[in-house]
Amino acid sequence: MIRKSTNLSRKNHVIAANLDRAVIAVSLLFPEIKLPFLDRILVTCEVYGIRPVIVLNKIDLYGKLYADDVENFLRIYEGAGYTVIRTSCKTGEGIDELRKLCSEGVSLFSGESGVGKSSLIKALDPGLDPKIGKISAAHMQGKHTTSLYEMYPLAGGGFVVDSPGLRGFGLVDLEKEEISKYFPEMLRVGQDCRFTPCTHTHEPGCAVKEAVDAGIISPERYNSYLGMLEEDTKFR
Ligand SMILES: Nc1nc2c(ncn2[C@@H]2O[C@H](COP(=O)(O)OP(=O)(O)OP(=O)(O)O)[C@@H](O)[C@H]2O)c(=O)[nH]1
Ligand SMILES: [Mg+2]
Ligand SMILES: [Zn+2]
Structure with a gap:
């Protein structure tokens, strides 16, 4: 999985290799999802033949007020043919389903800072201790808590790679x-x-x-x- 740096260097940045799937975590709130950003990650997965799984996390936060947004999100991405799992690290919703999916092979957890990548890994296997951050009160965004790529074996099988929150995602060269x-x-x-x-x-x-x-x-x-x-x- 490769992205192009969004700074002037335009260097290719290899994110990870030998992956069986990419778990792309998103949230409707704190931080608010930007669909074109998700779509760039999805295109990159397609380019490299990595199976993407979209995880709509923090489902506990949305309630009635965002029910239509959740439906709309599912309509767009399930309609395009992607698997979408709704999860909450607070209530445990969807965690069993995600654990089952990750129980074979290597899964890269990717997405913006603060969406809950490290929290999801901790929820999959409470014996693990990835560093979990807070949402900045000033910006309602993540604080780039995870700073290194780290692979963990899950107690129930499979390996997960925690990764630093993506700031921008440049597409590799495509015609x-x-x-x-x-x-x-x-x-x-x-x-x-x-x-x-x-x-x-x-x-x-x-x-x-x-x-x-x-x-x-x-x-x-x-x-x-x-x-x-x-x-x-x-x-x-
Ligand atoms: N309400 C709610 N909060 C969550 C959920 N998952 C994670 N959080 C919170 O979101 C914040 C950020 O979580 P992290 O797991 O550190 O997020 P991350 O994606 O690993 O962030 P970076 O390492 O900065 O890229 C923490 O305060 C978590 O407690 C969830 O399902 N519901
Ligand atoms: Mg993290
Ligand atoms: Zn046409």
């Missing part, structure tokens, strides 16, 4: 025509576009745009795709 292949829902319908290659932006007879209009592909995912296409090449 513009290539990007949509890494959106599984676009790959599925893209064969039916009238033109090949099709950028799925302005071409007539574009099956991807039709699927967006028909509500089969979510506008949020499509917008992330457009954002990746439009990015100045220095950010890709």
